Amino acid sequence: MKRLLLATTAVALAAGMFAAQPATAGRPHDLADLQILAINDFHGNLEPPTGSSGVVTTLDASGATVKVPAGGVEYLATHLKNARVGNPNTTTVGAGDLIGASPLLSAAFHDEPSVNALGDLGLEATAVGNHEFDEGSAELLRMQGGGCHPTDGCADPAAPFQGAKFQYLAANVVDTAAQKTVLPPYWVKDFGNGAKVGFIGMTLRGTPDIVTKSGIAGLRFDDEVTTANHYVSELRLQGVMAIVVLLHEGGVPVSQVYNYDCNAGGNLGLSGPIVDIAKKLSPSIDLVITGHTHQSYACSIPDPMGRPRMVTSAGSYGREYTDVRLKFDIDKNDIVQVTAQNKIVTRDVPKDPTATALVTKYKTLIAPIANRKLGYIAGDVQKAVSSTVETPLGDLIADAQLAATSAPDKGGAQIALMNPGGIRADLTYAQSGSEGNGVVTYAEAFTVQPFNNYVDTVSLTGAQIVTVLGQQFTGTNSGVAKKVLQVSTGFTYTVTGLLTVSDVRLNGVPLDPAATYRVSINSFLADGGDGFPELAKHTNKLVGPLDIDTFAAYMAANSSAANPYPVPAATRITFQ
Structure with a gap:
């Protein structure tokens, strides 16, 4: 497998902007253009976050630091819709902590509003993160399968919670009694014309150290590298050669500027657990989409064979998303080029009406409590x-x-x-x-x-x-x-x-x-x-x-x- 990898972190405030794709010599002509849109660490931020949590730090054309107001599910939904225009072979995925540690608007209803909103904006699959276990594994399974809360009942008895429209993935979370993962370990997206991509979803193995122990009783959290490499083999036996890892673990770039080039000067300006993990993940993995640290980066980290591989993270709280473009070689049944760019969810676009209706509904329900001084x-x-x-x-x-x-x-x-x-x-x-x-x-x-x-x-x-x-x-x-x-x-x-x-x-x-x-x-x-x-x-x-x-x-x-x-x-x- 040969990958041509391009990381671009130039400022892209307008949705849909993207760097031109160069041709690759000697490549077969039968290529499919695929798109992956990725988010992470949304944490139920349906409304635009405030304070330092509601801006993205970037550089303008003159090199000056600029704080750009960002986030809010009504704007995120619009940006993702705009990004899909002209890209029929597209999917939207997550890298964990999409719920949990949420503001009152979502948390008061046990994050049902956020799960519904994420399904509405087109999310198809996400890894679990540590915060998906904030209310325990049984509640996470309710988020997937639906039903009313066991003690608080239905937020809207006329319309009981139906569960996530997307698939949660938990490849390294094992129910020790049943000896199987609590949720599916991977999901395969069939883009058509023979182009299939497997997504392996995991949380960090250190999850037991950062969640309430009672919520994860009976669960085992396995090593990320060992787990991913195991399921790579399983996917390849099924004929799925193009593989992406969704991992709720991350790193910290040298600069907090969103469009910082973490490979400038030939050095890796990124530290943290994800660096060692990425270097050990199977070379058959084409892309690693991460989270947990709430940082923004699109870095090239060498795989075990020394070849460049893209590792990305789109900040937090719905202020950014990652736009990944892939060239899929139909003859080779594999990805041969990866380009990734983080983009800001600016608030200068029209609000998505479906998201607005959802936010308005739950704001009305919670207003008497929320507005108390x-x-x-x-x-x-x-x-x-x-x-x-x-x-x-x-x-x-x-x-x-x-x-x-x-x-x-x-x-x-x-x-x-x-x-x-x-x-x-x-x-x-x-x-x-x-x-x-x-x-x-x-x-x-x-x-x-x-x-x-x-x-x-x-x-x-x-x-x-x-x-x-x-x-x-x-x-x-x-x-x-x-x-x-x-x-x-x-x-x-x-x-x-x-x-x-x-x-x-x-x-x-x-x-x-x-x-x-x-x-x-x-x-x-x-x-x-x-x-x-x-x-x-x-x-x-x-x-x-x-x-x-x-x-x-x-x-x-x-x-x-x-x-x-x-x-x-x-x-x-x-x-x-």
Whole structure:
């Protein structure tokens, strides 16, 4: 198999723009033009995301950085329709986390609106991601097969949920009792005229470390490379020689600019788990479509034979999609050329009427809850673009959880720790709606914290707390996966040199390794989630309120229209 690969990341704000395809000498003339449109990490963002989550960073013709407003399913559907014009041999696929960690508009209805919207816009298959397991494997199977929620019933009894119009794929997720995958491992798209492409779908093997353990009981998550290579052999035995992997695992490019050339100068400007995985995947795999890291890239990474192979990711929250063009040699029954380009889902196109009708329906249903005012902020309270720093919003959430659990009868918490991955969006000051600038509504707060975790208060020794802080930079959190826990007021420490922790203090007093402290953490962290196994060794757990309720109560008690909540300085952790 010979592949000619072209990666293009030039700015393409208008849907349908594409680089010209060069001819390849010596190739048979019987070629089929195929198109793959790919999305990842949509996370139920039906409405245009706000704050830093609602823009894409790019470069204009002069080389200046530009923030382009992007996203919203009404615009995404239009862009995908436009991209398909003139391309009859097309399919749309996903690389996981299309639901889960969703804003209230989708989450309040257990992501049924997003599953319906994705089916409406033409999605045909997607890999599962870790967030597809947020409500457990049984709920994921309901997303596929349909039916009313087992406890909440039907959102619309007159029109019960029918399930996904697309196929979920889970090649490396095995039900250990049944000894088979919980969902099909692959899907084959027949484009006609003999052109068939197999899609193998997987989540990252580290999924058990980043989801609630009860939701994945009885499941095994296998190695990505071993799994993919196994199913390559199975597909080839069926005569399917053109193969694409949909993998919910990714990397981090050197630049956050969306149109950064990650192969500039002959070097690979991409790091993270996907690099090693891609280098080991079978040479019979023609393309790897990825996700998980919420980054934008279209990089050439050599396969085990040293030949270039395209690896892509289209950011997150529906702000981008990847347009992949393939040349399929009918005689060879295989892909011989791959060109990929990420494109921005700009908001300057007409809204898709089907998507608009769906969004309007669920906005009407949720409006009484969504529009409830919780409090006021004095300016943008931002999360970080990475999980490696302290953030103003992290401080605010940690303080809210400490306030809810510090009373002796509420847990007696002295410290609160919050995982950065649980903070999904900024709180923005400027508002486009009628509530007014600085107002924080329930819908906005839920978008920030969509997991409905309980806030637990547990006992840990000072030595255990120091171990926890070290786990921010070791184990599954080493390398590009570092996760800096957000900390409550009065708790300070320093990160020095090779990511070592020192000078840990509570209210100015050095932490005593032998003393016992009461620590407030969400229920996900209490299970050792996000690579913090030491937290699971806690004692004397007291289960507290839901995290969204602690936030609502804190904002009500500490802000008003006359005295909005000031933006935290984020100076509790010192980085040297």
